Amino acid sequence: MNLFTTKRLLFFIIITLAICFSSCVSNKKIAYFQFDEIDQENVSNVYKTVFKPDDLLQITISSDDLEAVKPFNLPAVAFSAASNAVVGQAQQLTYLIDSNGEIDFPIFGKLKIGGLTREETIYMLKSKLSPDYVKNPTVNIRISNFKITVQGDVSKPGTFNIPNERVTILDAIGLAGDLNISGKRDNVLVIREEGAFKKEYRVNLLSKNTYTSPVFYLQQNDIVYVEHNYARIQSASSNTNTGLFISITGTLIAIITLLTR
Structure with missing residues (x-):
């Protein structure tokens, strides 16, 4: 094997290893919102919260007549079952939506609200309350355990509690x-x-x-998963086999050196 052939072979080995160990990411695959035009007709700031099983709801009924609404409001407590003592600030008890989509509401018993929006649930409760029980009632509902999860190739994966129930994928x-x-x-x-x-x-x-995606506004318990790109996967694979590549390269160079003496 002559010197010219040896140099070409060594050059080929070096280039091959460089490709294996390098991971270049194009800017076109990084910058957000660089393609397409916004279709304003399909962009909406309206989002709806749909109640689901396992939601914990705080439901507050208000009116000018405080005595009339009292039976329909759960008490506020600051009691810990673990320590059997009063702990922290008092908070209103919540309704758990069961697997059938129902809650057990005072006076009215089982109410099916799973699958309803907040507006639909408020309308239903007002219809049941007024005028027989409460005149001109005000109904406020919020989810106390609204959360979303972000996993995958992000800086800080985890589960996040959302206090205002309005959260976009961004x-x-x-x-x-x-x-x-x-x-x-x-x-x-x-x-x-x-x-x-x-x-x-x-x-x-x-x-x-x-902006026009049906999941631009997230709902409670949504999971967002970001995949690793091809370069990251290849890099992980390369790092696993780094010792093997170095060993093979050293062996090839040694063999080529012996053949060219």
Whole structure:
């Protein structure tokens, strides 16, 4: 084997290893909202909260007649079953929506609210309360355990409690510290519970069409998952086999050196 052939072979080995160990990410795969135009006709700031099993609801009934609404409001307590003592600030008890989508409401008994929006539930309660029990009632409902989960290739994966129930997929990503450079932005997965099923949605954060996605506004218990891009996967694989590659390279160089003497 002549010197020229040896140099070419060594050059080929070096280039191959460089490709294996390098992981370049194009800017076109990083910047958000760089493609498409916003279709304003399909963009809406309206979002609806739909109540689901396992939601914990704080329901407050108000009116000018305090005595009339008293039977319909759960008491506020600050009691810990663990320590058997009064702890912290008193908070109103909550209603748990059971697996049938029902809550056990004072006076009225079982009420089916699973699958209803907040507006629909408020209308139903007002219809039952007025005028027989409470005149001109005001009904306030909030979910006390509204949460979303962000997993995958983000800076701070975890589960986050949302106090105001209004959270977009961008808010969720912000809570998780943004995607890592190696996060796959064009195929973000959102898993949502819809009735007895789990439904998957895909969102391309590189496109402005994200604003019109049915999961732009997240719902309680939604899971956002960011995949690793191909370069990250290859890098992880390469790092696992680094010792093997170095050993093989050293052996090849030794063999080539012997053959060219």
